Amino acid sequence: MSSEKPDTRTRILDSAWKLLESGTGGEVRMSDIARAAGISRQALYLHFPKRAELLVATTLHVDAVKNVDARLAASRAATGGVERLDAFIEAWGNYIPEIYGVGRALMAMQETDAEARHAWESRMQAVREGCEAAVRALERDGVLSPDHPGERATDLLWTLLSVRNWEQLVRQCGWTQKDYVEAMKRTARQTLVRQA
Amino acid sequence: MSSEKPDTRTRILDSAWKLLESGTGGEVRMSDIARAAGISRQALYLHFPKRAELLVATTLHVDAVKNVDARLAASRAATGGVERLDAFIEAWGNYIPEIYGVGRALMAMQETDAEARHAWESRMQAVREGCEAAVRALERDGVLSPDHPGERATDLLWTLLSVRNWEQLVRQCGWTQKDYVEAMKRTARQTLVRQA
DNA sequence: TCCAAGCTTGACACCGTGTCAAGTTGACAT
DNA sequence: ATGTCAACTTGACACGGTGTCAAGCTTGGA
Structure with missing residues (x-):
């Protein structure tokens, strides 16, 4: 290297x-x-x-150029649980379009190439952890909806924020990036935060 | 034929x-x-x-065997908007695992093969229409959330019920089929139905 | 002056899709 | 019996993409 x-x-x-x-x-x-x-x-x-190696290296390269880690980490600065949730969705949601091209190629290879699959999964791990942290913050504040026991809330948030969903709403349905982020924030709040 | x-x-x-x-x-x-x-x-x-043709024929074959149309149509029998939403999610949600194998192959080919892409899209059209019908029923009852103007509610429901989301929650996160359907019903209600 | 790194060209193996040609088999009709 | 037709068989091959290998060229540094 x-x-x-x-x-x-x-x-x-x-x-x-x-x-x-x-x-x-x-x-x-x-x-x-x-x-x-x-x-x-x-x-x-x-x-x-290997093609997979190049793709993986490219994602890491893009990550570095785009300051992904820094931007995701910054979203943890918010103190309140709900604010942190919002900040995380904003950070990750706005990051998706910037890495979509590379991610798409990696996702397509997943089906066949074990290395690509592993790379993509470990990549998503960072997002998963962000979701986890946001959910824990809600829990700490006592505002997490009781509908989702255990890890369910994290699973749901993680799925909601998947690249595929972004792809569908923004690329296929023609939503603007802003619409997408706002809708995700609202949806996350409605499903994860205990309603008064 | x-x-x-x-x-x-x-x-x-x-x-x-x-x-x-x-x-x-x-x-x-x-x-x-x-x-x-x-x-x-x-x-x-x-x-x-062509491989794509075989895949397409297989999906139609599975559809016929599984009585997809009949099952989706039956969900429209519910009179109330919220009940219809529930019924549709139940019907489609329980249908996903039965066609997942074939759908997966078709989805994988989408990236390269135009015919496969077209087949999958027209296939999803039926689901899309189901979502549309459910949303219209909510609208007619005056219980549709004002958060989603125009087609947004349909887009959101359609995305929520995507095969990819099912794949992630059930195959990757290990949710049971029942958990999945219940969670989707709850999420759809929380995001699409006007809260009192 | 030589060496080594980094590159070049050209050839080739492998694998899966899709095609083609020639031969086999079995049912049915005359 | 003979013809014929459809469905199938085997074997060979083109194509496109990944990945490999060998041999030669260029350039900079000791």
């Missing part, structure tokens, strides 16, 4: 990201990425022996 | 369905289906020239 010259590697990662983001419709092939990075297909395999 | 002997065709469809349902982990290949049906791979292509 650290022994490698950053130049070419970064160029590859940037190209891959750009191609995946623009979502040309068809799948993005290794040869496409190589061409975009200005190297041969075989040289690309010198850097990333 | 009608000119074809039903025997082999049905055997193929049954085999495909069974293989897809059992979800062996890996993808189900044409050769797997042919072997299961007791014919050669090439003969399978005689019946279904």
Whole structure:
């Protein structure tokens, strides 16, 4: 990793990201990425022996560029349970479109490639933990709805905030990003927060 | 269609369905289906020239066997808006696991195959219409939440009841089917029905 | 001057889909 | 018996994408 010259590697990662983001419709092939990075297909395999590895590296690269960790962590600063829930949904919800292209490719590979599946799952783990933290904050404040015992509330929130749901509402139904975030906040509050 | 002997065709469809349902982990290949049906791979292509066609035919076959239309239609019998919402969620929610195997394969092909995408979308159209009908019933009763103008309520319900969400909650989080249906009913009521 | 890293080109194996040609089998009609 | 037709068989192959391998070229540093 650290022994490698950053130049070419970064160029590859940037190209891959750009191609995946623009979502040309068809799948993005290794040869496409190589061409975009200005190297041969075989040289690309010198850097990333497997397609899945390249995809994983690209997500990490995007994460770093987009300051994902920092943005998700910041949402934990809110003191009140409900405010924290809102802040988390806002942070993650607005992050989805920025990583969607890469995530989409990783999700598509999940079905076949074990490595890709593992990568995506561990990636989602961060989100899962964010959901968990938000639910715990609600619990601490005594405002968590009694409808969802155990981990159910976390499961539900996690599912509600899935990339697939964002995809459906924003890409297919044509919602704006703002609409999406507001609706998710409202829905989460209605289902997870004990009603007075 | 009608000119074809039903025997082999049905055997193929049954085999495909069974293989897809059992979800062996890996993808189900044409050769797997042919072997299961007791014919050669090439003969399978005689019946279904494209993989997507076979998948589409299999879904229709499953639909027919499972009486999908009848079950979804029955949910419209409920008079009250809220009861109809409940009935629809119950009908569709309990139908998901029965068609999941085939749907999964079709969803996986969506990314690459236009025919598969179209088939899946037109398939989901029936669900979408069910959601629409349920929302209209709420509207007629004057109990639809004012939070969701226009088609938003339908979009939200449709997304909530997506196969992916079922997959996540039941297959990944380990919810029981009953838990899932109850939670969806509750969530739908909390978000779509005007709170007193 | 030599070496090594990083790249190049070209060839190829593997796998799954889809196609094609030629031969086999069995039912039915004359 | 003979013909014929449909459904099926085997075997071979094209295509596209991933991943591998070998051999040669270029460039910078000791």
